Amino acid sequence: xxxxxxxxxxxxxxxxxxxxxxxxxxxxxxxxxxxxxxxxxxxxxxxxxxxxxxxxxxxxxxxxxxxxxxxxxxxxxxxxxxxxxxxxxxxxxxxxxxxxxxxxxxxxxxxxxxxxxxxxxxxxxxxxxxxxxxxxxxxxxxxxxxxxxxxxxxxxxxxxxxxxxxxxxxxxxxxxxxxxxxxxxxxxxxxxxxxxxxxxxxxxxxxxxxxxxxxxxxxxxxxxxxxxxxxxxxxxxxxxxxxxxxxxxxxxx
Amino acid sequence: xxxxxxxxxxxxxxxxxxxxxxxxxxxxxxxxxxxxxxxxxxxxxxxxxxxxxxxxxxxxxxxxxxxxxxxxxxxxxxxxxxxxxxxxxxxxxxxxxxxxxxxxxxxxxxxxxxxxxxxxxxxxxxxxxxxxxxxxxxxxxxxxxxxxxxxxxxxxxxxxxxxxxxxxxxxxxxxxxxxxxxxxxxxxxxxxxxxxxxxxxxxxxxxxxxxxxxxxxxxxxxxxxxxxxxxxxxxxxxxxxxxxxxxxxxxxxxxxxxxxxxxxxxxxxxxxxxxxxxxxxxxxxxxxxxxxxxxxxxxxxxxxxxxx
Numbered sequence: 001x002x003x004x005x006x007x008x009x010x011x012x013x014x015x016x017x018x019x020x021x022x023x024x025x026x027x028x029x030x031x032x033x034x035x036x037x038x039x040x041x042x043x044x045x046x047x048x049x050x051x052x053x054x055x056x057x058x059x060x061x062x063x064x065x066x067x068x069x070x071x072x073x074x075x076x077x078x079x080x081x082x083x084x085x086x087x088x089x090x091x092x093x094x095x096x097x098x099x100x101x102x103x104x105x106x107x108x109x110x111x112x113x114x115x116x117x118x119x120x121x122x123x124x125x126x127x128x129x130x131x132x133x134x135x136x137x138x139x140x141x142x143x144x145x146x147x148x149x150x151x152x153x154x155x156x157x158x159x160x161x162x163x164x165x166x167x168x169x170x171x172x173x174x175x176x177x178x179x180x181x182x183x184x185x186x187x188x189x190x191x192x193x194x195x196x197x198x199x200x201x202x203x204x205x206x207x208x209x210x211x212x213x214x215x216x217x218x219x220x221x222x223x224x225x226x227x228x229x230x231x232x233x234x235x236x237x238x239x240x241x242x243x244x245x246x247x248x249x250x251x252x253x
Numbered sequence: 254x255x256x257x258x259x260x261x262x263x264x265x266x267x268x269x270x271x272x273x274x275x276x277x278x279x280x281x282x283x284x285x286x287x288x289x290x291x292x293x294x295x296x297x298x299x300x301x302x303x304x305x306x307x308x309x310x311x312x313x314x315x316x317x318x319x320x321x322x323x324x325x326x327x328x329x330x331x332x333x334x335x336x337x338x339x340x341x342x343x344x345x346x347x348x349x350x351x352x353x354x355x356x357x358x359x360x361x362x363x364x365x366x367x368x369x370x371x372x373x374x375x376x377x378x379x380x381x382x383x384x385x386x387x388x389x390x391x392x393x394x395x396x397x398x399x400x401x402x403x404x405x406x407x408x409x410x411x412x413x414x415x416x417x418x419x420x421x422x423x424x425x426x427x428x429x430x431x432x433x434x435x436x437x438x439x440x441x442x443x444x445x446x447x448x449x450x451x452x453x454x455x456x457x458x459x460x461x462x463x464x465x466x467x468x469x470x471x472x473x474x475x476x477x478x479x480x481x482x483x484x485x486x487x488x489x490x491x492x493x494x495x496x497x498x499x500x501x502x503x504x505x506x507x508x509x510x511x512x513x514x515x516x517x518x519x520x521x522x523x524x525x526x527x528x529x530x531x532x533x534x535x536x537x538x539x540x541x542x543x544x545x546x547x548x549x550x551x552x553x554x555x556x557x558x559x560x561x
Contacts, residue, residue: 002327008357012346019345087341091400094305094335095358096327248309 005097006105013079013109024113025120028067032121035063036128039185050187051218056129061212062184063125065146068118069179069204072147073171076110076154081167084158089251099245103155110151111144118143132215138223139214145230146207152237159250178204188220203233256280257408257439258304263313264463265299273299275463277313281408281441286434288450288471289443290553291460297443298338300460301410305335317408331359334406338413340393344386348377348396351385352403359404371399374429391422398429409433411442415449427453447553461557475546483514483525485532486541495535501528512539 017024040056047055083089092102125131133139161167182204188196199205200221210226213219219226244251258281265274274296281287291297302308304315306326315322317329343351352368372378375395380388385396394414401409411430415423430440430453444450450457450471458468467474490509501524504513516523532539 002360004360004362005358008354011357012343012350012354015350016345083343086343087337087339088343090302090305090307090335090337090341091355091358093307094330094333096330096360097358098327 002097002101005095006101006108009092009102009105010109010112013075013106014112016079017075017113025117028071028117029120029124032063032067032124033128035059036125040128043185050190051216053216053218054129057131057216058187058212059185060122060125060129060131061215062182062208064118064121064143065182065204065208065211066179066184067121068114068143068146069150069175069207070171071117072110072114072150073154073157073175075113076107076151077158077161077167077171078154079106079110080155080158081161081164084251085164093251099242103152103241103245107148107151107155110154111147114147114151115143118147134217135214139211142207142211142214142226142230145234146211149230149234149237152234152241156237156240156244159244162250175204178202183208183220203229206230255283257283257318258441259314259316260300260304261314263300263303263315264311265296265303265308266311273463274303274310277460277463277465279458279465279468281439282456284434284437284439285455286430286440286442286453287456287458288454289441289458289460290445290447290450291443292445292557295460296463297460298412299463301335301412301441301443305333305410306330327360331404332407333410334401334404334408335410336397336401336412336414338416340390340397342385342393342396342400345384347382347384348372348388348399349381351396352399355400356403361404367405368403371402374432375399376425391418394418394422398426402433406438408439408441411440413443413445415444415446423449459553459556467556480515480517480551481523482545483516483528484543484545485512485514485539486510486543487512488538488540491537495537497535498528498531501531 036056036059039059043055049055050058080089083092122131157167157170161169181199182202183199188199188205188209191199206221206226206229209220210223210230213223213226243249258279260277260279263274263277264272266272277296277300279300289297289300299308303310304317304322306322306329315329317332320326320329320332322329346354349368349372352372353363356363356368369378372381375398377392377395377399380392385393388396398411398414414426418426427449430442434440442449442453454471456468457471457474459466487510491505491512492509494503494505494512502515504515505511506513514525514528516525
């Protein structure tokens with residue numbers, strides 16, 4: 001295993017985050033605070049509690065997931081798309097690096113950044129609402145699993161994309177709506193009949209539900225199902241990445 | 254001399270159906286400077302990209318110092334440094350960081366002393382903290398070379414190294430290539446600047462429309478395919494070439510003061526002696542005589558044109 005290469009790529013990816021600290025760290029903190037002001041205060045004054053949890057505290061896991069998903073995707077997709085766009089990917093492809101090492105380095109870098117961000121949002125949230133974390137191990141497990149899974153997903157998008165427009169397409173048109181409709185700001189039990197069933201086809205529901213369970217011990221769907229669905233999505237992403245590398249799809253052709 | 258790079262039956266057809274390479278066979282000898290010449294779109298970059306692992310080949314095998322580029326890609330790629338044609342660098346990285354990144358990517362342990370030497374050799378040391386985006390075109394080209402040399406490769410590919418480069422940098426680059434060769438590095442350069450190949454290469458390969466149409470020792474190539482010119486400065490200008498000389502390929506300069514005879518120096522009877530005898534017999538006197546070898550450029554143009 002070429003660990004030096006993994007470390008070299010990882011370090012460059014992390015350095016990029018620190019170079020653009022305003023974009024990577026400060027802007028998500030500001031937007032989270034805005035969510036608290038808008039949703040927590042404005043809507044929270046009307047919905048006082050969900051499942052016995054104050055509305056402000058209820059939305060915290062959903063907010064973290066929202067940023068975790070979008071940032072994991074954008075970090076990883078940009079990280080691999082940018083060298084493709086400027087052409088510097090030649091160096092990566094000509095280096096004695098295995099596909100696994102490339103994925104570990106890029107996905108590891110993207111996931112680390114979004115996990116750090118998730119923790120920053122958690123810290124920011126604790127300034128607004130009293131928080132409790134009933135299952136810290138599972139909280140970290142869901143955080144890491146989700147960050148890795150969606151970084152892999154982002155990596156796939158970055159390889160597939162042929163333009164900046166395509167790069168934005170999936171996050172904007174699919175991921176963001178799914179996240180907003182995935183129970184970040186409400187419990188799916190609050191939805192009318194048929195919508196409750198339809199929403200179960202949204203994978204993000206399981207992520208948010210499981211994550212919220214790790215905080216408050218309450219969930220929309222059972223935590224086992226949440227974990228299972230997260231692992232299924234992870235497996236699907238791994239399979240696609242394996243296929244990309246096996247065929248050289250949009251990389252070596 | 255054993256070959257360090259062996260390309261056998263390599264072809265490449267892109268998904269679009271375009272065939273960039275047709276059954277290429279080529280052996281590069283250890284420690285030589287090999288120039289791959291060819292017009293734009295001939296397949297030079299595709300061939301290099303396949304050897305370096307950037308593009309998948311359709312058929313064939315490639316071994317680098319005995320290591321198959323697919324089965325044993327780590328060993329094969331570790332030996333190769335590539336300077337691509339385009340200036341493609343992460344614009345926001347510093348010179349120092351990006352060269353060290355390249356070294357790490359190739360699995361080499363950090364060696365600040367060596368990286369410093371590479372940067373000094375390429376006159377980049379003063380710019381080590383500068384971001385790549387702030388460098389001039391020539392500096393960026395040097396940086397690309399520094400990145401390729403950072404992991405101490407045994408084979409260096411230079412894809413059009415002096416395209417759009419000023420004279421000074423070109424001279425520096427040639428000097429650097431010679432130094433590397435002294436250290437035992439094998440150098441393969443593609444170019445369409447023939448003078449570059451003429452000045453530096455030990456052997457020359459010509460590629461056209463995806464096929465290697467010739468591989469030859471440079472000196473032999475020039476000897477074999479070279480045509481010679483005999484230039485005669487006439488004492489008294491002529492208005493036209495006399496008809497008795499129609500069997501010679503003669504050209505008269507517009508002012509009538511110079512006669513040029515082009516001949517094949519490989520021919521059994523190049524005809525120089527008889528031409529001079531015939532000139533004397535006709536009373537055409539000359540005050541100076543000169544012979545010129547055709548340049549590699551002329552040889553190259555002839556070769557490529559000859560292709561159907």
